Amino acid sequence: MPELPEVETIKRQLDVVLKGLRIERVKVINPKCFQGDQKQIEGQKVKKVSRRAKITFIELENGLYLAIHLKLTGQLIFRKKEEKEQKFCDQKEGPFAVCELPNKFTRVIIRFDKGNLFYNDLRMFGWIKIVKSLEEVGGEKLGPEAIDEKEFSFDYLKKVLAKTSRPVKIIIMDQQKIAGIGNIYANEALFKAGILPSRSSSSLKGLEIKKLRESIISVLKEAIEKKGTSDKDEAFRQITGEKGSFQNCLMVYGKAGEDCPGCKGKIKRISLGGRGTFFCEECQN
Numbered sequence: 001m002p003e004l005p006e007v008e009t010i011k012r013q014l015d016v017v018l019k020g021l022r023i024e025r026v027k028v029i030n031p032k033c034f035q036g037d038q039k040q041i042e043g044q045k046v047k048k049v050s051r052r053a054k055i056t057f058i059e060l061e062n063g064l065y066l067a068i069h070l071k072l073t074g075q076l077i078f079r080k081k082e083e084k085e086q087k088f089c090d091q092k093e094g095p096f097a098v099c100e101l102p103n104k105f106t107r108v109i110i111r112f113d114k115g116n117l118f119y120n121d122l123r124m125f126g127w128i129k130i131v132k133s134l135e136e137v138g139g140e141k142l143g144p145e146a147i148d149e150k151e152f153s154f155d156y157l158k159k160v161l162a163k164t165s166r167p168v169k170i171i172i173m174d175q176q177k178i179a180g181i182g183n184i185y186a187n188e189a190l191f192k193a194g195i196l197p198s199r200s201s202s203s204l205k206g207l208e209i210k211k212l213r214e215s216i217i218s219v220l221k222e223a224i225e226k227k228g229t230s231d232k233d234e235a236f237r238q239i240t241g242e243k244g245s246f247q248n249c250l251m252v253y254g255k256a257g258e259d260c261p262g263c264k265g266k267i268k269r270i271s272l273g274g275r276g277t278f279f280c281e282e283c284q285n
């Protein structure tokens with residue numbers, strides 16, 4: 001599922017291509033994926049594109065937003081009108097390749113004056129909603145952004161962890177406490193910080209908390225630079241249709257049984273809170 005780095009990648013790319021473009025028509029192919037009256041946004045120009053946690057917001061001149069959550073398999077692919085459809089196509093890439101658009105997973109098409117934005121979603125858990133504010137899609141309940149170094153401060157993290165003895169991995173993935181960290185980056189940040197995912201949150205000491213915070217921020221920033229992670233299913237795509245590349249930089253996520261990059265041990269996998277959890281018993285305490 002796209003996490004903060006993937007959605008940030010989409011947001012940055014959409015902001016560049018959509019700013020100033022006018023929505024001509026919204027074609028809803030699957031009503032399950034779209035909420036709102038498209039007449040309210042047709043004819044509107046895009047002011048900017050922003051992000052909160054895993055939700056992308058396309059802000060329009062009339063004050064309305066298109067809020068988009070990609071959930072498990074959502075994709076936002078933009079094609080300029082003059083662009084050749086086959087630019088980033090590799091048939092070997094499977095169901096998430098975007099060789100021709102629209103394809104059988106295209107659920108909504110937003111036609112702009114200078115191009116088309118295709119919302120594809122194989123499993124259809126994602127959505128697009130017309131909203132007046134962030135709060136309408138649960139924004140008020142979210143914790144600080146994990147890459148906001150000011151709000152996601154050492155003191156804040158220390159306070160959050162001190163309150164509970166639940167496993168630290170579960171706590172850093174709780175969106176109401178810290179926004180944007182999902183399973184991939186929780187595993188990676190804990191490995192980098194040398195902390196076992198199952199450790200009781202309140203048992204973490206000052207230096208460990210400092211290391212954990214720094215690891216979360218640096219892992220997320222590096223993943224943004226690498227344009228996100230296209231996990232094994234390769235569902236995640238940049239707006240061009242290309243994959244991200246942080247999957248080539250993963251240290252432990254998805255690597256059970258492989259050699260640990262930090263020692264001679266093997267990476268283990270357990271289930272924690274129902275999610276695959278990867279770690280090295282030697283390198284993490």
Ligand SMILES: [Zn+2]
Nearest residue numbers: 260263280283
């Ligand atoms: Zn190790």
